[in-house]
Amino acid sequence: MCAIDTLETDMRTSLLIAAILIAASGAGRAETPRDFLTRFEKEAGTAASAERGARFFTAKQGGEWSCASCHGERPTQAGRHAKTDKPITALAPAANAERFTDAAKVDKWFRRNCNDTINRACSAQEKADVLAWLLSLK
Amino acid sequence: MKIRLSIATLVATLALPALADRLPVPGNPVYVEECGACHLAYPPQLLDAHSWLHVMNGLDKHFGTDASLDERRRSAITDFLGRNAGGRKTGVTADAKGQPLLRISDTAYFQRKHREVDAATWKRASIKSPANCAACHVNAATGDYSERSIKIPK
Numbered sequence: 001m002c003a004i005d006t007l008e009t010d011m012r013t014s015l016l017i018a019a020i021l022i023a024a025s026g027a028g029r030a031e032t033p034r035d036f037l038t039r040f041e042k043e044a045g046t047a048a049s050a051e052r053g054a055r056f057f058t059a060k061q062g063g064e065w066s067c068a069s070c071h072g073e074r075p076t077q078a079g080r081h082a083k084t085d086k087p088i089t090a091l092a093p094a095a096n097a098e099r100f101t102d103a104a105k106v107d108k109w110f111r112r113n114c115n116d117t118i119n120r121a122c123s124a125q126e127k128a129d130v131l132a133w134l135l136s137l138k
Numbered sequence: 139m140k141i142r143l144s145i146a147t148l149v150a151t152l153a154l155p156a157l158a159d160r161l162p163v164p165g166n167p168v169y170v171e172e173c174g175a176c177h178l179a180y181p182p183q184l185l186d187a188h189s190w191l192h193v194m195n196g197l198d199k200h201f202g203t204d205a206s207l208d209e210r211r212r213s214a215i216t217d218f219l220g221r222n223a224g225g226r227k228t229g230v231t232a233d234a235k236g237q238p239l240l241r242i243s244d245t246a247y248f249q250r251k252h253r254e255v256d257a258a259t260w261k262r263a264s265i266k267s268p269a270n271c272a273a274c275h276v277n278a279a280t281g282d283y284s285e286r287s288i289k290i291p292k
Contacts, residue, residue, distance in 0.1 A: 081176055081177070083201075083202070083203070083266070083267065083269065084176060084177040084178075084266070084267065084269045084270055085265075085266045085267075085270045085273065086175075086176055086177050086178070086270075104208075108207075108208075111204070111206070112203070112204040112205065112206060113204075115204040116203050116204055
């Protein structure tokens with residue numbers, strides 16, 4: 001009886017700590033792919049277009065690579081790094097639940113990969129379009 | 139306890155020849171997550187600390203790609219690489235003018251080890267470049283670069 005009481009208290013304490021940690025780390029951060037789409041659309045001031053996103057994703061725009069060079073033409077499947085050949089897990093949220101759930105990662109990869117493909121930062125509209133297209137893939 | 143220790147010593151001794159081609163990557167989740175996202179998390183032993191410092195100071199132009207990191211992660215990885223850099227096998231990794239080499243494949247150690255691999259082999263679609271260790275060293279991710287674990291793909 002005593003042991004069970006202690007266990008319950010421990011569990012309650014752990015749950016409380018976990019709740020505080022989640023609240024502290026998640027404050028104000030988008031956490032689902034839809035949240036990111038909403039954020040980018042709001043920044044862009046217009047609705048996203050999945051069709052435009054598809055074209056943007058697969059077309060080279062002055063640089064050596066397009067998004068598809070590493071993520072593949074069908075991002076519901078795994079891709080491969082164009083230079084190192086390292087496998088890259090699927091980018092479409094329907095195929096990979098981890099994608100577009102962490103603001104720091106989303107911002108980091110857009111920052112780097114836009115530089116690598118179009119030699120500049122992507123606009124909010126470009127990000128919204130790509131994400132709308134990725135979300136349309138099943 | 140004594141017997142167990144002796145067995146451990148025996149096993150370690152028997153395993154010694156294989157150790158010559160073992161380049162284990164000391165556990166570091168940030169290094170593996172960030173650097174291992176685009177390529178194998180290369181053994182830090184393959185460049186000296188000076189080379190790693192230069193690599194880590196130029197991440198925004200990292201062999202033709204933007205690999206920039208936030209400052210907290212960049213400095214944590216720089217420290218990790220510095221602590222585990224270089225060593226007996228690779229020695230100083232600088233060019234003839236003393237400039238730090240940034241590519242592992244440019245080091246004397248790497249070139250000596252791969253002198254039997256011709257240029258055409260490196261360019262095979264199944265290999266792509268010397269950056270792709272795991273194409274031939276099938277157990278590279280575990281630090282095993284032994285002859286036994288080499289399978290050169292067609």
